[in-house]
Amino acid sequence: MDRKKHSIASNLRFWIRYYLKNEPGIFWISILDILLQPCFFMLALYFPKVTLALIEEQAAPERLTLVLAVYTLLFLTAKGISRGMSAFNDMALNKERQNVVFKTFLKSLRIGYAYTESEEGRNDFRKAVEVQNRGSGSASSQFAFIIRGLAGTVLTFVLYSTVLGTLNIWMVFILLGLACMGYLLDIRENRFQNSLRHEEAVTEKHFFYMKTAMGNASAAKDIRIFGMRGWLRERMNKVTAAREKLERRRAVWIWKNGFLGRILNLVRDLGAYAYLIYMASAGDMTVSDFVLYFSAITGFSGFIREMASGLAGLQQASEDTEWVRGYLEMPEEDISIGSRHVSELARPISIEFRDVSFSYVSGESRTEIFSHLNLQIGAGEKLALVGANGAGKTTLVKLLCGFYEPEEGAIYLNGIDAREFPKAERYSLFSVVFQEMFFPPVRVDESIALQEAESVDQDRLQEALKKAKMWDVLQEKGIAMDQYMGNLKKGGIELSGGQNQRLLLARALYQDGAVLVLDEPTAALDPIAESQVYDAYQEYSHGKTSVFISHRLASTGFSDRIVLLDHGKIAEMGSHGELMEKNGLYAEMFRIQSSYYQENVDEEHQ
């Protein structure tokens, strides 16, 4: 991600814009609250003074009751509204902070895939979610809370200064001086807290890792068979012990730093008492004013420190905001407008890799996968892509679909540079069975078609399921399309790995893209199911350009052409017969794989 640093003000504008657009109440209530805060602070300051003043002047009890009742009413209204509005606002803020996470997630589906897959992209995403996953401490909520508090405090501070200024203007400066020293201590503490933050984050990371490791249902088998309970428990204890040590250190340090602060307060209180008692005992001040000024003096430094810590908090919230904002403001893929449309392409389409080079770049390291690769796939051709693990088969598919961009050279679809098509359109040309299975726990039809239920064409889906030999399985199990996948809901559907793999096939057939790509579609299938897929392949790929990737060379028999990839190079290419005749790498691999199935196997291998 392009890590642009925004100013605090700019990030503030970012959230204001966000709230005004999505939940304007948050903005307006905050403004109201900022204005109410100084009101009730001042009322609180004057309340005891007014009471004492009324007693001093021996006012009538009725007058005292009336005046204090009015004060109480004002106070109650101001503070009550402020509190009520904040409580109302907190709910809205919590809602929005979650929505920000969900929008971040949805955004991750609309930006460049290669980035979301990279370590950097995954980290950026994790951070963007993490800073919003701290309840009221999340970036979006923090901004609102702190600004609200800070603005209210500044206004109150100005009013307090005016009160104290009427007594003695020097008092204001002395208090400012003391408060600044207190502020320095706060800065010191902040710096210390920041220095612990990393360590704290590490223990938290360790804690959450161990928590998920222990609670991970998919590890439960290993945990039991290998008796890992003690190991994991001990690890967890280590994490807790580390946290304990950290917290103890923190407590000791803060106490020491706070001690200095308490000495400052001692000086301030003694000074204030001395000055005020002196004034009052000399008859220069009424008792009620004594109370007023003493509360003003002790309250004053609190506001300064609150402002200081507010600013520090804002700094942090602003830094956190960068993660979210960076993600949310990333340009979407579909926005990159193409000059052509895939609807112009005559089907089946032909594909050409022309002089394509590609490397994986991760930080400093660079792993070259393809260097000047040339490959043509004819319209309607069935291509088998074979090769050992790491030969570049899956990378080739990702380049083809547009998940990766070639560093050099280009990919042509019917002779047109693929970059001329909008990304979103280009993706839809392909029906791909990926190795990683993705079945969101939503309605069965939605989970298979990856479309919303209303837009699923049930007849076509049924057709696709039948072709993938899953329709009967679902019927047999009594699974209806409006049931839910996964175990999130009671009675959710869970299928075996092989059945899921066939559902993936159904998904690809349902989409009916111009190009069919099957990446190890039979890995989880038993031999008979695998053989069924092979037999049906002709039907699946009818009228399409198709690429079949497999370790199993058995899959090559029904392809027009075989491409053997070896370390990113096309080592051999041709029909099965041609390659066998050539007696190269392919022929050797085929012989090894097939040896077991030859009639004389026992003699050969024993």
Place this chain on the structure above:
Amino acid sequence: MKEVSDLTSRLPLKQHLRNTKTVLKMVNKLDPYWLPLCGAGHLLSVTNEYLALILSAYILDALGRGGEFQEIFKVTAIFVGVMFLLGNAVSWLRLRAEAKQAPLYTQYHALTEEKMLDMDFARINSPECEILKRRIQEDLNWSAGLFSVFGSVDNILRSILNLIGAVAVGFPVLGVMAMSGQAGIWVTLLAAVAVSAATTVIGSRYMALFNQRLNGFTDTMEERAPFLGWAFANGAQFNYQNGKDVRIYRAHGLMKRYALDNGNLSEDMAHYRKLSGYRGKSGFCQVASGQLLEGMAYIIVGILALAGFVTLGNVLRFAGCMRNLFGEADALTKIVPEMFLNIRKHMSTMEFLELENEMYNGSLPVEKRRDGEYRIEFRNVSFRYPGSRQYALKNFSMKLRVGERLAIVGMNGSGKTTMIKLLCRLYDPDEGEILLNGVDIRKFRQKEYLKLFSVVFQDFRLFSLPLGENVASDCRYDGEKVKKCIREAGLGERLEQMPEGIDTYLYKDYEDGVEISGGEAQKVAIARAVCKDAPFVLLDEPTAALDPISEYEIYKEFDHIVGDKTAIYISHRLSSCRFCERIAVFHEGQVVQMGSHKELLQEKGGKYLELWNAQAQYYQ
């Protein structure tokens, strides 16, 4: 299993107290110092607060009667000095108590995960367990887990102590009030208390409505359209690699519906606004009733002062005490139910922790035999997965021969992995029995029985912890033995390259460790199985995406490593098991054929031949 906890229904006070006791007992068990530290801190802090009130009363009165500066200041300085010392002590106690919270939190929330380690395997994925776990998540969703309990308990301690302080310091005012004989005071007092109480009642009614609605909403979760925002964002139901499917199949609409829209449906939002309204109104009432009492306290004491019953200095003292008295009593009416609710939110956790294992755990020790003479027999075993109608194994019988190599082949769902799970007592058979040396395996101590087996599952898991610990499955281990196992598994060279040797962390989830490939991970899993040195080793179809040659190599290599132990191999690829003397063919939960490859090929119309032909036809 009991019905999952429900936060909306009314509970008798006794039950609330019992809940509180349960949770506090748990906290006390995890750290016996937290509660006393909180209590001591508040005790001193409250003392300090009242010292300040007494001081101000003294100063005002002294000034009122025209006291000397020196005299007044001397007393003031002593007070301030004592308060300073107490302040330091309070700070220390509070900090120590706070320092205990995060570790307590981790310990407490590790308990549920620890429970997952102890629970019957069959239970882990059961709907009951899932629902309870989701309930726990929902219960704790709107609070900060145990931190909410800390907050509540801490608040209540402070309130109670403050209340006691207010009575102790302010009680003379009661005498004064009685003495004054001013009827107006009592009227004011009664009126204010009545209005304040009414406000409190209204406020708590809103809070109750809030909680009821909130939890009522949670209860209907099952009926409402699922909302997967968090499940997607935190990786539970979505992996970044799935982004490929989303793009290719244009699933953006579907994802948006479940990740955002379902959480913001208009009915949900209306509900949400209502909730916010309740929260807001209850917040207003809370503040209003407090301020009302405070104002009333000043009015009463003010009237008493005007009538000369109370000195000017004592106005602040009594008003302060009265404010605290009413304020805290009022606060308690809110924070006690709040604490009850916060604690009640943990009852689902407690229920989870108290789940009892149903699996029979015998007491027979497993004889340790050097010769590995362990005979295993499945006798007429039938088994259905919980909640499934279909039998995974049906009247299944089989004997394992000591020291043999047995291959198990069969179609998906034929019961291969189920048989292993039953053998390892992850599940118990519904019918029939599994015998070890003629004794039902349920009669043995489970822990000892499990020592007999090493399994490399299809979906084995490694942890992002040091390599050595992963292999030894323990924090402490014999380094030489572990290294030997790693080398035997074929990772010797890779080990040499590791920066910290066997102390190198794997992956980057825990520490910044080394990334290992899928194949290497598999070898670590094999090293782990070897390291366990169990008399039975089982290999359940390593990564299906492996090419056939590599798969065969792994099996062959593994076979060499396990030496004279009993080994069972499962695979789809018939070719992988060709070194095995005996092949068992599973079909629909039964052993349909058994014999060597050659023998099985002779059986015309047999399942093995069918499987074999299915694969072989492409190589003819």
